Amino acid sequence: MYESHFGLSGPPFQLNPDPAFYFDSRGHSNALAYLKFGVYQGEGFIVVTGEIGAGKTTLVRTLLEGLNPEQVVAAQVVSTQLESGDLLRSIITAFGIPPLGTSKAHLIATLEGFLTALAAKNRRALLIVDEAQNLSLEAIEELRMLSNFQLGKQALLQSFLVGQPELRALLESKSMEQFRQRVIASCHLGPLDDMETRAYIEHRMRRVGWKDVPHFEPEAFDAIHRWTGGIPRRVNLLCNRLLLACFLGGEEVISATQVEQTARELRGEVGESTIAPPMTRPREREAAEPVERGAARLPEAVTAASDVVRYNHGQAGPLHAPLVCLVDGPMAYLKAGAMAQVLRDQRDLPVVVSVNPGTEDAVATGKELDGALPLPGIEIHLGAASDGYAQQAATAQLRFDALLDELQPRAVLALGATDAVLACSLVALKRGVPLLRMDAGVRGAQRGPAVELNAVLLDRMADVLYTSKLTAHYTLYREGIASTRVHCVGSLMENLLHAALQRALTPEEALAGAGVPDECLKQPQGYALATIRCATGAEAEKTLREVLQILAVLKGEIPVLWTADSATLAALKAAGAEKQLRKSGVIVLPRFGYLEMASLIRRATCVLQGTDTRWSEECATLDVPCFVLAVRGSALPSADDAAGQAVVRNADEAVRAVHEAIRMRSNKEEQVEAYWDGGPAMRIAQHLRGVLPKRDAAGDASDATWSAAS
DSSP states (O other): OOTTTTTOSSOTTOSSOOGGGOOOOHHHHHHHHHHHHHHHHTSSEEEEEEOTTSSHHHHHHHHHHTSOTTTEEEEEEEOSSOOHHHHHHHHHHHTTOOOSOSSHHHHHHHHHHHHHHHHHTTOEEEEEEESGGGOOHHHHHHHHHHTTOEETTEESEEEEEEEOTHHHHHHTSGGGHHHHTTEEEEEEEOOOOHHHHHHHHHHHHHHTTOOSOSEEOHHHHHHHHHHHTTOHHHHHHHHHHHHHHHHHTTOOEEOHHHHHHHHHHHHHHTTOOOSOOOOOOOOOOOOOOOOOTTTOOOOHHHHHHOSEEEEOSSOOOOSSSOEEEEEOSHHHHHHHHHHHHHHTTOTTSOOEEEEESSOGGGGOOOGGGTTTSOOOSEEEEOOOOOSOHHHHHHHHHHHHHHHHHHHOOSEEEEEOOSHHHHHHHHHHHHTTOOEEESSTTOOSOSSHHHHHHHHHHHHHHOSEEEESSHHHHHHHHHTTOOGGGEEEOOOHHHHHHHHHHHHSOOHHHHHHHTTOOOGGGGOTTOOEEEOOOOOOSHHHHHHHHHHHHHHHHHHTTSOEEEEOOHHHHHHHHHTTOHHHHHHHTOEEEOOOOHHHHHHHHHHOSEEEEOTTOTTHHHHHHHTOOEEEEOOTTOOOOOTTTTTTEEEEOSHHHHHHHHHHHHHHGGGHHHHHHHHOOOHHHHHHHHHHHHHSOEEOTTSOEEEOOOOTTO
16 A cells, blocks of 8 residues: 555565565574574474564575475474374375375375385475474374384484474473484574664565665664564564554654554554553663773783783773683684674674683794784783693683683683683683683594594583584584574684685786796686695605605696695605606695685685695685595594595595586586675674673673573
């Protein structure tokens, strides 16, 4: 009715769920990630709960629209007090299966036959039960029994339960213990906060071509949130009536007064109280006046207990109640810088302080990165020397304890898994400081059993675990970590590489600087980048010659660039391999800095590494195939570490891996360009906003409640 008057292409606030209007709030983003994770795993149960009108159905329809029907056959059942027999019939009907009989045995046989036929065609079945809070305990038990259908090791049916909060209470009953063990993830859709409510309204209006007519006054958004409680369906009802009232009254501005009047009318029509809801306290913003470089300093107690304190930019922000990032190496240090860059623009979130338990050399990034990548506002190096675990842990813990006394951080984020980071994390845990964990769920990395154990312990200790990929959720689930503590945000390496690539030389410029022609960069199949390091010695010489033979064979398939450090160049010379290298046609490049290496990796068709897997994280983030050359005598990476990386042991295996990388190359450029959304650090910031204890301007806790499940 009002759409054409305001120049809108359609109704922005219709009540029917429509994936085209899906709004990616913090809660909906997490829930959709869990659902996608569930589809990826293809087994078990995912539970999604939320208040009436919270957007559960829209969420489910958004998921279904993104599924490939050639791979996943989805069916939806809306539960209305279904008993187990009725549920079986409803499932069969939803999948469009003609029943073979009416008895329960016939129904089960019919369903199992259908699911087995799907699996034989490499397709999977997904069942979504909406309004699942109405299911009886017997019906839920029936679903659990259906989840036992298997063909070999493959589960035949996967189920999502979507319902109101009562569903959680139902599943928490003692009789549901066996069912709970099958739940691989669960999440709850809460209301939108005040800022999300405004963004939600503007999002739906823009979807239909809104040009700020009618105009919403800022106070109107606050009033809408107040009267609706941030429930999307209530927001839709109120905003639809507001637009109608605006049209009938010939007005083009929606004010807070009009919202109050319309909200009272709506409530009166449905028999609800017309008394205004209590005012909710607006999101607190800390005083964050710019601090001139050198003007703000940490307390003497901190500087006395630290080896080095450095101020890296002129607007460090308030020094009380920061987010402390524990770092243990150059990459962790740079990731803390990526977090700091995003949080600087969020005035209601704390400044980042990077704390390295060891000496400054442990996180040194090299002069080539000076000024090229964002750095934390403040970095503190506690100076605990690595002269034995007991001594290092004791020194780090004592100094970190003093640091916590002075800074009173709002949370500690562990970016690493060394002994010293674990020791400091234990101090935070004992003192009740919220502990966050980045890159949780990563197992089998080339870091030795001690650090692997540290990673497991940190995942157990942390209040919140941020994962870089959905498969890490399943790792944590198998280890008994509650899904409410786990949030998939992506890899901070994405933020880091995006900043690096904006400052790096192009591959053409890098090769020109090394005096190497760039014809290899113009080949349609691209180039392979080798980063293998070699040492001197009799055994190392045998390994070196095998590497050269394999690279020479690969040169017949694709141009090969080998970035060799000084030790590798010395090994080549000592082995008298220069002639063999020239005959192979492999282009040897000098050791480049991090920025140029990132640029070369981004353009590469594939990367060939040694068993140190130095560039694995960069390759994974840039979606570049990476394989590990493990020739005779090399220590093989673990099976988990090889995920996403083929391990090749000879020329034949290397050629097959390169052919597969060339085949994948056709879509690579589009994928890389679409990959950068700057999202991981921002998603962490959005989550922190909901869970960090609030502080007043003096740094005292005004609401110290910690909710890891937010």
